[in-house]
Amino acid sequence: MIWRPPDAVWHASAARQEATGLAVVQLGAPVLRRRAEEVEQVDEGVRTLVERMFATMYAADGQGLAAPQVDVSRRIAVVDVPPRPGTPYALINPSVIAASDSVVRAVEGCLSIPGVNETVERPAEVVVEALDIRGEPFRLEAAGDLARCLQHEIDHLDGILYIDRISPLARRMLLTRFRKQQRALVE
Numbered sequence: 001m002i003w004r005p006p007d008a009v010w011h012a013s014a015a016r017q018e019a020t021g022l023a024v025v026q027l028g029a030p031v032l033r034r035r036a037e038e039v040e041q042v043d044e045g046v047r048t049l050v051e052r053m054f055a056t057m058y059a060a061d062g063q064g065l066a067a068p069q070v071d072v073s074r075r076i077a078v079v080d081v082p083p084r085p086g087t088p089y090a091l092i093n094p095s096v097i098a099a100s101d102s103v104v105r106a107v108e109g110c111l112s113i114p115g116v117n118e119t120v121e122r123p124a125e126v127v128v129e130a131l132d133i134r135g136e137p138f139r140l141e142a143a144g145d146l147a148r149c150l151q152h153e154i155d156h157l158d159g160i161l162y163i164d165r166i167s168p169l170a171r172r173m174l175l176t177r178f179r180k181q182q183r184a185l186v187e
Helices: 014-020 044-059 144-157 168-186
Strands: 064-066 076-079 089-099 103-110 113-123 125-131 137-143
Touching: 044 064, 044 076, 044 089, 064 144, 076 144, 089 137, 089 144, 103 144, 113 144, 113 168, 125 144, 137 144
Parallel strands: none
Antiparallel strands: 064 076, 076 089, 089 125, 103 113, 125 137
8 A cells, every 4th residue: 555645745845836836746646656758859848847857956955856756757857966066967768777786875865755764775886878958868977976866866767766675674664754754744
């Protein structure tokens, strides 16, 4: 059974929506569990969405944001890993084409599961291919926090959340904390 937050919490990011026009959906939104659709053409609509996604991500003090998190089922992600100003990346139709055998464990959080985090194991390095906002293909070799963030956001595009990459016990404990926190917001 998928837990859905109360309607009062469902769009808890309404204040951010006013500033950016985009609300971040939370755990329980069906769009977070579906594979996002490929972008057929990088046009002005896609570029506008990317700009709004960056604004939403920065307003929420995030490091990355995938289109499904703003209720848009398209394969688009934006990332900008501290220290800032860093190098912001817009990735359209991204895919991990190679990953290192070595793995690292680090704490992750998610704008769609606010207020909780957990340690996740991921490959230490990845190679990602994507289109940029001009529709031009590019390849990005990443390590460290950037590699982690890219994997996290590309997971979102495949309907996978970081909580799917932790043990069942850790997931139950995290979800209990999250639900308790969400109930407190409604009361």
